[in-house]
Amino acid sequence: MSSQFLRFAFAGGVGFLVDAGVLYVMLHLGVGPYAGRLVSFLCAVFVTWRINRRITFAATNNRSIWREFYEYLLAMIGGGACNYGAYALALRLLGADVWTPLAAVAAGSIAGMAVNFMLAKLWVFRHSQAGDQR
Numbered sequence: 001m002s003s004q005f006l007r008f009a010f011a012g013g014v015g016f017l018v019d020a021g022v023l024y025v026m027l028h029l030g031v032g033p034y035a036g037r038l039v040s041f042l043c044a045v046f047v048t049w050r051i052n053r054r055i056t057f058a059a060t061n062n063r064s065i066w067r068e069f070y071e072y073l074l075a076m077i078g079g080g081a082c083n084y085g086a087y088a089l090a091l092r093l094l095g096a097d098v099w100t101p102l103a104a105v106a107a108g109s110i111a112g113m114a115v116n117f118m119l120a121k122l123w124v125f126r127h128s129q130a131g132d133q134r
Helices: 003-028 033-056 065-094 100-124
Strands: none
């Protein structure tokens, strides 16, 4: 397995913790599991972008950081569609339990990971110099 993918998986693990943590905060505040997941997903996207641009892809280009974030957000929405679909399906199949949202976030994260990695590597960070050399 490439070291770049392992770094991406590490960022995804941190993103998973952010995603699940923010989701449980949203649920505690009375926001439903679907709207809460949109908020938690956006928080996780921001965190994983910061990690991926510094560690996974070590962006060395001189383009606008905001353009990069915008592209990253758009790319993660692609994987996010797979992620959210698996999340919603898991919520329906697993039934009501305190751990169900966590399990559903995990299912969604796994479902979207490959799509997110390919979009980040081939589109968002395509000009990165770090590649897979670490």
